[in-house]
Amino acid sequence: MTEDGRGGRDDEDGRDDGGGERADGGCRADGSHRPDGGEQAGKRSAVRSLLRLWPYVRPVAARLFGSAGVAVLASCLSLLIPLVLKWLVDGPVARHDPAGVWLGGGLVLLLGVLEAGLFGVRRWLVARPMAGLEAHLRRDLYQRLQRLPVAFHDRWGSGQLLSRGTNDLQILRMFLTFPLVFLVVNSTTIVVGFAILLTQQWTLGLILLVPVVPLVVLCSYFESRYSLATRRAQDQIGDLTTLVEESVLGIRVIKAFGRHRSQARAFRDQSHGLRGTELRKAALLGDLWAVITGLPDVALGAALVAGCVQVSDGSVSAGTLVAFLSTALTLRWPVESLGWLLSLSNEAATAADRYFEVMDTPEPPDAPRQDAERADGVERRAGGAGTADGIRFDGVRFRYPDAPAGTLDLLTGIDLHIRSGETMALVGATGSGKTSLTTLIPRLYEVSAGRVTLDGADAALMPRDRLRSLVATAFEDPTLFSASVRENVLMGAPGASDEELLRALAIAQCGFVHDLPDGVETQVGEQGLSLSGGQRQRLALARAVVGRPRFLVLDDPLSALDVHTEALVEAALRQVLATTTALVVAHRPSTVQLADRVALLSRGRIAAVGTHRELLAGSAEYRWLMSGGTDERSAA
Numbered sequence: 001m002t003e004d005g006r007g008g009r010d011d012e013d014g015r016d017d018g019g020g021e022r023a024d025g026g027c028r029a030d031g032s033h034r035p036d037g038g039e040q041a042g043k044r045s046a047v048r049s050l051l052r053l054w055p056y057v058r059p060v061a062a063r064l065f066g067s068a069g070v071a072v073l074a075s076c077l078s079l080l081i082p083l084v085l086k087w088l089v090d091g092p093v094a095r096h097d098p099a100g101v102w103l104g105g106g107l108v109l110l111l112g113v114l115e116a117g118l119f120g121v122r123r124w125l126v127a128r129p130m131a132g133l134e135a136h137l138r139r140d141l142y143q144r145l146q147r148l149p150v151a152f153h154d155r156w157g158s159g160q161l162l163s164r165g166t167n168d169l170q171i172l173r174m175f176l177t178f179p180l181v182f183l184v185v186n187s188t189t190i191v192v193g194f195a196i197l198l199t200q201q202w203t204l205g206l207i208l209l210v211p212v213v214p215l216v217v218l219c220s221y222f223e224s225r226y227s228l229a230t231r232r233a234q235d236q237i238g239d240l241t242t243l244v245e246e247s248v249l250g251i252r253v254i255k256a257f258g259r260h261r262s263q264a265r266a267f268r269d270q271s272h273g274l275r276g277t278e279l280r281k282a283a284l285l286g287d288l289w290a291v292i293t294g295l296p297d298v299a300l301g302a303a304l305v306a307g308c309v310q311v312s313d314g315s316v317s318a319g320t321l322v323a324f325l326s327t328a329l330t331l332r333w334p335v336e337s338l339g340w341l342l343s344l345s346n347e348a349a350t351a352a353d354r355y356f357e358v359m360d361t362p363e364p365p366d367a368p369r370q371d372a373e374r375a376d377g378v379e380r381r382a383g384g385a386g387t388a389d390g391i392r393f394d395g396v397r398f399r400y401p402d403a404p405a406g407t408l409d410l411l412t413g414i415d416l417h418i419r420s421g422e423t424m425a426l427v428g429a430t431g432s433g434k435t436s437l438t439t440l441i442p443r444l445y446e447v448s449a450g451r452v453t454l455d456g457a458d459a460a461l462m463p464r465d466r467l468r469s470l471v472a473t474a475f476e477d478p479t480l481f482s483a484s485v486r487e488n489v490l491m492g493a494p495g496a497s498d499e500e501l502l503r504a505l506a507i508a509q510c511g512f513v514h515d516l517p518d519g520v521e522t523q524v525g526e527q528g529l530s531l532s533g534g535q536r537q538r539l540a541l542a543r544a545v546v547g548r549p550r551f552l553v554l555d556d557p558l559s560a561l562d563v564h565t566e567a568l569v570e571a572a573l574r575q576v577l578a579t580t581t582a583l584v585v586a587h588r589p590s591t592v593q594l595a596d597r598v599a600l601l602s603r604g605r606i607a608a609v610g611t612h613r614e615l616l617a618g619s620a621e622y623r624w625l626m627s628g629g630t631d632e633r634s635a636a
């Protein structure tokens, strides 16, 4: 049974019914949707990875170093306590002097309070700057993601990007706040502590130093294995995030097809994998911890025995042995914590690697603004270019950057002229490349060869923001954002007046907006899912036309509308299309009727251009498409 009580396509014992679809729950479990950093993790230097954070750390370095200084001071104060104990045992206690014992006790208490106070100051010094640093890293990552091309987002799983912007950045902030400082503090404490031990009783001090060499060797062995496991775990978190995100966004499909069990199973498998990696990390950490605590404890036992022998033969005072052992015990935590701090540093180095993998992805070059302003001379607004040339495709070839090697170009030589003020319909079989062709106009993808010109200006030489202020697009999939209707529509023309907004809503037949609880201020919810498909499509259309763009690209803009609304939208759209140059992807004769001429896309080329009537008369493929054919093989 499904959770809503009906029999579903996932059977009772949770086995997949076969369906043959994505048993991995929609996430490519092989990790092909993100660069595999596992190999590099073994080779890279953790220190070098972490040093790359310096530009972000520099502005808060004074506070960071200050907090480390305060923590070193606090830690050194704790090392004074054994010296007070030595004085207490050899002096007031030996002399049976109660006033001296009270004084010694008071001193120890004072040192303890000072130490706690200094650690409080350390935290105060770093808390705020580190939160700012994390925000800075996150802002830069977000800006980079916005600037990277669509092809980059095609390659990367959204969960991978999400986990880098959340989990990894948290790890980095925590590392800079705590482990980094305590690596410095504890190392300093260990050095100072050993100096005190050696001056107190050098023979016993040397016994404690014996495990240092095996510890260093074991730590470096551990470091390389742990970094591999860490990288794997952080990548698995990214995959898991992708799966959760897809499940939430696709919840309607999952429920409608009763796929919740297989989805839950995919989630369980992936979280099981992550659990395995975390257990592997814990086992490695456990081994290291056993060595890091065991070897010094054996050395401490040996020093204790040797110390007792020295006290019994009178070569060392009881107070010196007490002070020596207290100092050695004070050093226990700094030594033991090293394993844990090293593991956190390793996780931070991996997080830094993952962060910079995105930040290092080169942005496509953009044309210098001043050249473009001079060169293109294109009017921004509709109806503004009297002698303009419209849109031209000259010998345009295109293949997706992530297309498998050896596949043929999708577009193999497009020559098409959409005259200024003209509306051209683009017709072709499913998968023939219509949407791909339209994305080349606002340069969501770059042409592989040839060029696209807008009123004679090469689109490739225009800065993207200028180009995109000239070209407005309504996509086949009308994406809306978690914002008000007004904000969603005005994305197409920030700063447009209320009049313009209402005009665009009227053209797109968005009268329903006025019946929403807060009118144009109504929040449309995540992805606009609170609206119907047709309503979303109309809002996307309003967004495209609100800025009266010079060039308009509409990808099957009326597909989700009922015939009556379609007729109303068409009538209003005609007014807009009359004042702009437009390319409209069309699947139905009713949409084709909006256009002055029609271009037929077939086998990567424009096979025919003419009026609807001319193509009906002259092209068998066009006739077949307009009669409702959808099979791409037959069309090709």
Ligand SMILES: Nc1ncnc2c1ncn2[C@@H]1O[C@H](COP(=O)(O)OP(=O)(O)OP(=O)(O)O)[C@@H](O)[C@H]1O
Pocket (backbone or CB within 6 Å): 154, 400, 402, 403, 410, 428, 429, 430, 431, 432, 433, 434, 435, 436, 437, 476
């Ligand atoms: N991001 C991408 N990476 C690689 N290949 C892609 C990508 N997007 C689309 N394709 C492929 O390009 C081909 C053309 O897709 P496109 O969406 O342009 O066709 P279309 O003519 O608009 O189809 P439809 O009429 O169904 O909307 C398809 O084979 C598709 O699999």
